[in-house]
Amino acid sequence: MKRGYSSFFMGIIGAIIGSMLTLYLAPNLLIKEHNIDTTNEGSEQKTVIVNEIREESIYKTVAKKAMPSVVGITTVTVQKDFFFGNRRSSGVGTGVIVNEKGYILTNSHVIGDGNAQTVSVLFFDGSKEEADVVWYDKTLDLAVIKVNKKDLDVAELGDSDSVEVGDIAIAIGNPLGLEFERSLTQGVISGLHRSIAISQTESIEDLMQTDASINPGNSGGPLLNSSGQVIGINTAKIQSGEGLGFAIPINTAKPIVDQIIAKGEFQRVYLGIKGVDVGVFEQATGTKLSVDEGIYIVEVSRGTSAHIAGIRSGDVILEVGGKQIKNMSSLVRELYKYRPSDKAIIKINREGKTMNVEVTF
The missing domain is CATH 2.30.42.10 (PDZ domain)
Structure with a gap:
């Protein structure tokens, strides 16, 4: 009989101690970083650092940081038609503010490779301004436009040379028009140094591939890393496949943007x-x-x-x-x-x- 009571009380005490240990250890299991010791190799003991990233907060943080620097771009282009004369066509794209004095980076094809008759910019606060085309290059599919507006929210430019396959990739743009302006999509960097053909004789080289959803209207918008830094400019999607979007590395645009901001123009070199x-x-x-x-x-x-x-x-x-x-x-x-x-x-x-x-x- 005494042995039964003893076993009963020991069970109660064990349960209490187990509960206390659970309450003590539970908060420690929720921290973002902890160490796991692996087996010893020789005399050296290795420690693996595990980072538990709370992804739901990353995207919110990036959105709050980057959204004000993303703009909508609308264009009107006049095309000559042999049968019907001049025809006006409109286009929609995206851009990213790279200088507080009004310089905006986008794709060359967004501004009709320099042929757009008018270029308008829609800002995060709802205001709208006409823009001038400062520079564009069809081969790079990059362009810089400028508005007469100051104290703008400027995007932070990252380092595309440090990007690796598997990194988080976040795209912000206006897919299919301004009705869905500043849509955010997320994915990863799927590949680097890709090449896509834009015609029988031309191609765009050294692109970053991502499975973040990119659609017409996203062109010219930023591809961002988990810190909200611009690592690329979204440029194209392969229509025949899903999750095949491409962005121009931001390091390609940096020297161009820097010179335009400093001198108001870009002077390229020629080999001859x-x-x-x-x-x-x-x-x-x-x-x-x-x-x-x-x-x-x-x-x-x-x-x-x-x-x-x-x-x-x-x-x-x-x-x-x-x-x-x-x-x-x-x-x-x-x-x-x-x-x-x-x-x-x-x-x-x-x-x-x-x-x-x-x-x-």
Whole structure:
């Protein structure tokens, strides 16, 4: 009988102690970061840090930070029609404020590659302003427009070179028009250094791929990281597949934006060549070159940077500043990183031999 009572009381005491331990440990199980010790390897003990990210708060925080710097862009373009004369067409896109004095970054195709008759900007506070096109480049699909409005909310630009596959990606834009303005979609970075064709002879290089939903109207809007920093400018979606969106890395736009803000314009450097992709040259001429990729130089203009450096027709450009050049799009992209009087080492292939030449722009 005594043994039964003893067992009964021991059970009660055990239950009380278990409850107290649960109450003590429960809060510690909810912290965002804790250590888990793994097995010893030799004399060193490794510790794995586990970060428990509360994703529901990340998106809210990013939205609050980035939304005021995202704008809607509407355009009116006049197109000439042989049968019906001039026709007016409207377009909708997105942009991101990059300077408090009114500079806004978007896609070139959003402003009709410079052909838009009017460009209007709708701001977070509901106000609307007309904008001027400061700069655009169809090859990069980037443009900078400016409004006569100051003290704007400026987006924080991140570092696209540090982006990795699997990172959180958040897109903000106006999918399918202003009816759904500033829609936020989320996903991850699905791939890096992608290339998509925009015509039979043109492509956009070095894009970031994301499964964050991007639709017509998102173009020109920001792709953001988990800190609310702009890491890319949304540019395209492959219509035949789901979750295949693409963004231009923000580091491509940074030097352009910086110079425009500082000087009010962008002055690009010119190499002084006429060239064609190696593959296109081989297909057109039936000639097989000793390299598979690069730019075959058809002509070098006298007095230009290339001419002074000793580059000549028949050479194939392989690299600029250590960056591989696959086609004309990648060459243009690399040249945008340089300023007048800058120097660069250009690797070329001449009659099957590789050599380096120094070019001063």
